[in-house]
Amino acid sequence: MDLSNYLMMKQEMSLLVVFLILMVYDLFASENGRKWLQPMGVVLFLVHTVLGFLPYATGTSFAGMYVSGAAEVAIKNILNVGVLLMFLQANGWLGKPESSFKRGEFFMLTLLTLFGMYLMISSGNFLLFYIGLETASLPMAALVAFEKFQKNSAEAGAKYVFNAVFSSAILLFGTSLLYGAMGSLYYDDLSMSLISNPLVILAMVFMLVGLFFKISLVPFHFWTPDVYQGAPTTITAYLSTISKGAAVFALMTILYKVFGSMVFEWHAILWWVIVITITIGNIFAIRQTNLKRFLAFSSISQAGYIALSVMAGTPMGMSATMYYILVYIFSNMAAFGVISAIENKTGKVNMTDYNGLYKTNPYLAVIMMFALFSLGGIPPTAGFFSKFYVFMAASAEHEYVLVFIALLNTIISLYYYLLVVKAMFINASEHPIEKFSSDGYMKLSLVICLIGLIVLGFTSGIYEYLNTVGFGI
């Protein structure tokens, strides 16, 4: 066996090392020693993240099963940064007595799902892709049901399992049809011999549906609000950013690499899916009062915007997508960070609880405002830039009608984002959330998010780098 194959898998290897160290430590640590898991997890993951930025070898290994190009490495780095932010935010929640003894499980399950996402991203064969998808899904269900004695969390876990299994089954069925039609599961083989016929189209539709479930595009989004609401807030942040980002990238590679010749067919599907996703996500978000549910619908509509640049099918579309995912990770992490900081201290998650937040906790309110403005695409936050580039990528393919619908939807989205801003800054409250101070990890993560939201747009370097790694059909 040629061990040099593993050299390509540098990031997977280092992730596994982090995973094993934490697992072994968790096994042998005393009750008291478990509290060191948090700093250990953060530091080890930081090392892993930094390693990801070091020079890497690109190419394929295991006979084309595993692909590691510049784009794959870039998206993994983006996800790593998001996971790091999430680990920082998890401390307040994990430090509670009812979950502190499960710290180790949290880190291990998260790292396992991340490992699965790496495989999804880097796969060059549908078999590996499916393994990655399952590795990413099942531990995720355990994470969603992490607070298993809480009814909401357990219910969300059950819903997630059903949907994950269901969508995997659909995807697997599509894969089997494709194998039946073409006789291969390698992306390269498929892309070379793929011709559009009814069976292949059917296979593609099934596979897309499976992936749409993961990304929660309408009409496959019904699990999203319940799961997001029930899951612990940190896990919701993870689901809505990292998990979604990885699935979008996987969708993009499959569409570009495998179904590149059938661009006409999937364009038509995506066109309609994007229109209803953005619109329905927005319209349902307007009436939400629970902020986690609110952000669930907002993230549904955000997924539509991400898919907009996926649809372009060009290198520019790919780099716009990756940039959007990065900015979206920062915005959503900031928003969920504030929600989880407040939830940890007071247990409040409703929009009315946020009335007058600026008076008592100005920093949290300002960070939340920046996060929401970024999600709404308002300058000077990075969200403006990422949305603009998504629109540019789609306009380059003359999708002006779609861009116009998306632009009109940004106004609806601005309406409900402003509702939260209004609650925090304008509404008066007799019982505002009292002034409190979060733990250092949370503060650090929120500050990083805030800096990111401002810096990512005004410095062009990151987009320019992503622009060099993107590939098209």
Add this chain to the structure above:
Amino acid sequence: MNFLSLFVLIPTLMLLAFMPCKNNMHAIRTVAVTGASLLLMLSIYTVVVFLNARAAGDASPMLFMADTMWYPSLNIHYAVGVDGISVAMLLLSSFIVFTGVFASWNMTPQPREFFMWFSLLSIGVYGFFISIDLFTMVLFYEVALIPMYLLIGLWGTGKKEYSAMKLTLMLMGGSAFMILGVLGIYYSSNAPVHTFNLLEIAKAGIPLSLQYYFFPLTFVGFGVLGAMFPFHTWSPDGHASAPTAVSMLHAGVLMKLGGYGCFRIAIFLMPQAAHELSWIFLILTGISVVYGAFGAVVQTDLKYINAYSSVSHCGLVLFAILMLNETATTGAVMQMLSHGLMTALFFALIGMIYGRTHTRDIREMGGLMKVMPFLSVAYVIAGLASLGLPGLSGFVSEMTIFIGAFQHDDMFRRVFTIVAVSSIVITAVYILRVVGKILYGTIQDKHHEHLTDATWYERLAVVTLIVCIAGIGMYPSFISSLIRNSLSYMAAW
């Protein structure tokens, strides 16, 4: 660094300087006055250098250009440059910001936050006027819009939350049209490389078949901000609810962003489509002009009267721009300046009167000339400027517009010019009605007898604006010489 960038840098530094001020009113005022004075001096300096450069024979379309590559792969630049129109707009903005600071001298609550949002608004406004790159224009346009939400929602009066939301969403809706137009311009221009640079696009041109799509989009997009009928409905509510300085800045400068954008992007880049399609927008802006004036006649709230009058006057700006000739466009620029100063003066005075009487309903006021002569005389002057008395700025701008408009010899434009001219009469009706009702006659409310007249900082703001209004009225050739060269290179005529 190009000195034009200071226009963005100074408000940014102001924004940062407000942060450590907490609620120390003295420190806040110091920062605000320093920043606003620096901006005023900078814009006067810009005018002087600009006129010198023009006198020295520099006839290029844009002066003081600077270009920094920002996003190389998308060919996005941070590019600045000014022509006579932008210089005039910068000067106007500086005057409004300067007087706005004095008009909000006793801002409560949260004065620091108010001035921080105010600075952000200024960043957007100045940035928009100095940019010659479409991307940065869009960026600054939106930067200027979003502070309005909190400025009105937090510090406003009346149904402020409703107005703030309506204003923000409608203007953002306008920017949705505009962004699509800008993207269309980017991808359809004949330039060898896709570019956002105004001058390069203008030089390369855009195919006529595509102009038909993107001209209306951009014109409507900016027209929303310019209060074009039927997209003007945000304006009365927004102005009526906004705090004084915000009304001033909004009616005085922000609405000019609309007119400036229509001119600079829609007409400058797509002149052929402008010729073909201008009739649609002439009808709409003609309605704005007359409808706004009639709207003002029936209102009883001072701010609503002024807001509708703004719809009428800003409609006239767009109306003049659409006439597509040099005289009318010169008039449009003058009208932008004149209306900016005049409305700012109106809103400042209304704010000062409201601060004393605690009512803006004209039925509850009367005889104010006896109790506050300074403010009342200033109000009369503003009113006379608004109805176009010779010697004040309103006369020269409206005269120039109508002369320019009447130069067209087709029936349609002449008829619409006559319709628009009729608004002058209606303006006289609502101005004189208000002046007669609240300033003369008997005092309606006993409490009004003991009111005080303007304080020094209020006088400073008012006198500055009156001097500018009279200045334009007495010496309009200053403005026309400033912008003359900037119009001659237009391809539209």
